[in-house]
Amino acid sequence: MKKYIGLEDMSNVNCSSVLRVIKNYGGLSRRQIADITGLSWGGMTKIVNKLFEHGYLVEEKGEASAGNGRIPGVISMNAKRHFVLGLDMNKTGLSAWVMDLSGNIKKEYFSQNHFGDREGCLENVFHFLDRIIEDFGKDGIEAIGVAMQGEVDEENGISIRFPGCGDWRNVPVADRIRERFGVEAYLAHDPDCMLFSELRHADGGNQILLRIDRSVGMAVSLQGNILHGRGLLEIAHSIVVPGGKPCACGLSGCLEAYVAPCIREEGPDTEAMKEMVLPLALTVYNMAGLFHADRVVLTGDLVKYQEVFKEQLLSELKKLMADQEVELTFISDTGLAVRGAALFAAERVIDSIKV
DSSP states (O other): OOOSOOHHHHHHHHHHHHHHHHHHHOSBOHHHHHHHHOOOHHHHHHHHHHHHHTTSEEEEOOOEETTTEEOOOEEEEOTTSOEEEEEEEETTEEEEEEEOTTOOEEEEEEEEOOOSSHHHHHHHHHHHHHHHHHHHOTTTEEEEEEEESSOEETTTTEEOOOTTOTTOOSBOHHHHHHHHHSOEEEEEEHHHHHHHHHGGGOOSSEEEEEEESSSEEEEEEETTEEOOOTTTTOOTTSBSSTTOSBOTTSOBSBHHHHHGGGEETTEEOHHHHHHHHHHHHHHHHHHHHHTTOSEEEEESGGGGGHHHHHHHHHHHHHHHTTTOOOEEEEEOOTTHHHHHHHHHHHHHHHHTOOO
């Protein structure tokens, strides 16, 4: 294991720093880049020229102005190279977005995901990715970020379990993608991807995201930093009604026992949604208090039907949270997970750049 930081390491760190600044601020002049990063003029120029050479940056030259010299050129991320791919992998379908490193969407894809077992599901994913990589060329995709339901070991890129696939156990999804395509791949829990996507528009603070469909997933951000850890925030089988409805897990009164019946094959069940409101309100109240949340985001398939339960939920929360100021946001954007997966991959590319 390397135990020292050499000049090449420092150069790569500075490259990452410059890219991150330009990504966050948009187009900047050389002077602005030097001022924001704290790099010397010579150091900044060397780093920027490296990034030009490798196609990460482009410069729009300024025009000469009468009597005032040349207007400084504007340096920005190259929107035509170094793409990332975000994949939202779930039991009902596969969706993918290809983005540049600034987060601009280049192309969107969707496919059904009908499978009988683990290998059938993985083959669906591989064929889907084959089509995308063929469109952008073998070297066009820098990294793939995968948002997955179920239990995920993000650090090792392993999907522990995947809802709807009985023989899915400890599948090294990231390694399988790397081996098949020769592209770096990263795995993340889908609520984390959703929250990561949403944090682009947030002002810091503590935030909770609840993805609600036939189960419940949760992600938490404390002062802009998402909490990670295998099984850390699994709340679907937390008891919200002691001695309540029986759950498929064998317990009674789990949150999932009240959420799962709300969406059936034939459509939404309004009576089940009304029965779900108090258990959901108690969950929001407890989690907001535990993490001192400033904002709670509700998203997922169930939120599409918010007109059925929103007013009742807000009424219950008003009773429970009389002394707490928590913003509650409903988001029905189906692209949160796939966008977050792509943005997550872009961050990893920028963090690990070697030029």
